[in-house]
Amino acid sequence: MRAQTPVLIGHPGAAHFIYEMVAAVEALGFDSRFETGFYYDPQGIWARLLARVPESYRGKIERELKRRSFPSIDARRVLVHPIPELAYVAAARLANHRPAVPKAVMAWRNRYIDSAIAGRIRREKPRLFIGHDTSAIRSFEAAKQNGTLTVLNQMIGHLAVGDRILREEAALHPDWADSLHAGAPQSEIEQCLAEARMADAILSPSDYVTQTLIEVGVAPERIHLQPFGVRVDRFKPPETVRDDGIFRLLYVGQISQRKGLKYVLEAVKQIGDRSIELVLVGGLVGEGRGLTPYEGWYRHVRNVPHHEVEKLFQSADAFVYPSLHEGSALAIFEGMATGLPVITTLNSGSMVRDGIEGKIVPIRSVEAIAEAILTLKNDADLRGALGRAARVRALGFTWGHYRDRLGPVLDGVLGIG
Template structure:
């Protein structure tokens, strides 16, 4: 179905554009960009890469402090510059546009004028910044994002979603947010993400009581509630170790609300896989997450999962794990303790987790679901 792929940078383009002479100067962020190699299945002649738009945006970020959403749209910076390039190229002759939310308002507007079929991908819940702001308030901290910036981003999100013929949501949580925006249920479809069936090259070797969280350490991911759960488990003398794997801002884990777990920090991808394979239980207490690909990675490793409802629909409560309310450390601690101490239950949920992964959260299943959602909506509108 792919006619053309427009992006800012891939590994080959970055190497040509920046040259090998600056290799030693690249920081971690640029190193991650260099790792953005495309799957071999995508023909090179379909890829249109323009790193200059992102470079221009980064330069402006250094000298301007006005509203990012409004500024990027007005001056065609970053993805908005890429959208203008797409328009100049007449959409590469394609009859449909697939674009991420808040990345190409003008391309969506022009595509609609030309009669193209427009699919918008909603990676995150539209109101997640409000949820995060509330969490900062609960912990007597000042939220860094201005209210006007949050409102403007939601405004872009709403305008684009209402213009699109189809909005693809990563989870039911995201879809509910789209309906709150005013998007008709007939215009939305939930298409969960997936990973390769052979994601792991060896079998799991779980260590009893090894509790794992993987993700950036912050308030939105619910880490303070996991920390409180860890303290509860310690007070009950439950034989377990809560490990938090992921990067964090300086000083954050020194705050009292984060005390309890063992903070591993950011580690190479290969080591993250090892963490999954050695874990006993996976915990994801997020307050709002579009999907959380780590949920699929945990299920693929046969891990029982304790999560909230505000993320990907990977967990069936009491089947392959437990779904607990957000901001409920007591419920988190109870479910973790139950899995650690009931080895038969843990074993049953482990098998159920792997089976659910194979049935619903592989790349192949994602491909089938996405194609079916697009074709179904296209046939109803054309």
């Protein structure tokens, strides 16, 4: 039955968890295709062009291109619109200090690819379309006209809720404001509300996302909890324990105040213990003025390709992710799989349970973060117990489990029994 069911998945950009979802739908046996911006086929034209690049440059370019590829996806089933996506990538890299520029280009990219997908839905009439928040309104409208069923894959807490939190944060900490992307246009918020209303079903990666959807009026019975996964074969505890007298606290993600970084920086500074090393891994959003008061209290490692990041986790003693607004941070899953106790918030959308795999702290609480850091630093037995429990918890959230949970949801939407 699934093999005779055409499914179209649309997403304009690139994200590891999107590729995992596409691969899961394919592995479930549906007649699926994926329409996106740019995708790298190791056997395709971009690979042939890459072969002509001088060897001294080829490795770096290939490493970047591999971030847009996934071995479990059949590249023959991928439909691309590279120009708008490449325009966005260029804007994000060349004008990152002016966040309004890449944000505007991203909005144009989303509209362009959404319109292209809507055209395909009208022409080909798939049985099911899976779209993503902020980029599916035209596709959903075309689907409703055609009788195509729709699923919204809600990747982050609803924009109406998130924008309120980010506006508050920008007012609290103006030096971080350019990292927040607060002040979403009302038209964009209305679009996200319409996408949630129109979808026949919504996939939510966490309880936090579910809570924000209910807050904006989505009926709970239309929401299906669909936690992300982690590759536990890649992210695993180190074979040997580091013993250099340093307590290394790791964060992996964008360097943005949406992630609550000021609060962990302030906590480390207030503790004032030079044996605590805070490592921030990720690209800087905005000009970084908010980091200035904390120079000397953290180490910044810029972007690391996803396929090289596991060694950073293995070098840490604990993982911290005090996000204000999230979907479900993959980095937390990766920290758990590596056997790290986690300090995080409910808004981070993780599967961490307070006192079992880590410490859950309120958002914006320097005091709670500092207390959690000191507790983990000073109690090696507790740190070890929480880390072992985190690894066990992660073993129940692999991408195989994600696929197994997704199948019945899609079957239910389609009426496959």
